[in-house]
Amino acid sequence: MSERPKVRDVGGRLGILLPGFGAVATTFVAGVEAARRGLARPLGSLTQLNTIRLGKRTADRVPRIADFLPLVPLEDLAFGAWDPIPDDGYQSALKAGVLDAPHLKSLRGFLEGIRPMPAVFDRAYVRRLDGTNVKRATTKMELANGLREDIRRFSRENGCERLVMIWCGSTEIFLRPGPAHESLDAFEAAMESNDPAIAPSMIYAYAAIMEGVPYANGAPNLSADVPALEEASVARGVPLAGKDFKTGQTLMKTILAPGFKARMLGIDGWFSTNILGNRDGEVLDDPDSFKTKEESKLGVLEHVLQPEMYPELYGRLYHKVRINYYPPRGDNKEGWDNIDIVGWMGYPMQIKVDFLCRDSILAAPIVLDLALFLDLAARAGLSGIQEWLSFYFKSPQTAEGLYPEHDLFIQHRKLKNTLRWLGGEEPLTHLGMDYYRDG
């Protein structure tokens, strides 16, 4: 095991910078403020609610994660955002339609106080959107410099000790990693020459890394998941995490599929369809943005089930994902899954899951946990990809040549063991032999 890091103290304010100030981002900041005022509980957040067992089951040492490790308290968080749509936090949250009017009313002044900074935005990458609150410059490098100035100004004006950035912007069109992403030199040259291979989300990631700000990507577009930015994050000592918040249907998939596999039940087909009517749904109605999301959602079963290892169980699996934009539903998505499983002697069975979910309500606590854990990672001197945060992502970013771990329960153990390691405790193996033997 690599040498155990020492976590630096937590003192001072943490600024959370959000490119994209739509449904997820406004639900997140509203929820933090509601929790600070005692108006709502931060359900879904491990950093706020979860405990962690230390040592043997008989030792009775089960502190809250927040008492075990030095995490920034909610009172010490400050929020900044960029968005091409100039709506302040209150207007944006109203339009998103996630939170009820009484909740929003009580938080109105606070939300109105957060106005998005002009964005690095280009319709070529998100075709279904337009906005006026946009930075102008002649090269992508100049745009990155504009973001870097924003970051420094925000930090100064809000008295922040440290910052993190979490991409909550729209899903960009599908891009494959290419020569422009291979090294930092190539990436910077491509920014100078306005190469279309450099998407806006990459410019934010670059600006964050160069400013020493940890970065996480909540959407499926590449953003920091390219060798150039991984290289830069290691060189600059900056933690990275991504991609695509694991909420809704994929969360259900990574809960159910490991269970079927654990019992060696076969699966012939998994058909997933969604109807949603928020701005995210509208953006995903563009086939090129949907392709980015589809790739992210499809990979999950393949990795959990390992059909190459279990061809008789999963070799025939037909996996289909559909997302349908249906405005009447707003943010209250409905995700249907039909799962054709196969049991003893090849007898077929069916499972139907109808999840009436609220996407942003599931995503908001992920934003909070990622911000606090990335800040912890930075204070522990960790840099580059933080695979222990895979728990929160549909498409976990991993080192080159390493397949991602999608099973939610393995991800959860990895997360908790990393926290134990960071806190100077032994990881748990769950072997438990010593409870039954003298020793």
Ligand SMILES: NC(=O)c1ccc[n+]([C@@H]2O[C@H](COP(=O)([O-])OP(=O)(O)OC[C@H]3O[C@@H](n4cnc5c(N)ncnc54)[C@H](O)[C@@H]3O)[C@@H](O)[C@H]2O)c1
């Ligand atoms: N549960 C979830 O809601 C969930 C789960 C996984 C991933 N995501 C992803 O998170 C992202 C945010 O979701 P949402 O529901 O809040 O969407 P949203 O459409 O409500 O908000 C996205 C915001 O990003 C802004 N934006 C677009 N390009 C930008 C740019 N270049 N710079 C700054 N802002 C930009 C848009 O104007 C919009 O306000 C989406 O990419 C979505 O796919 C959401």
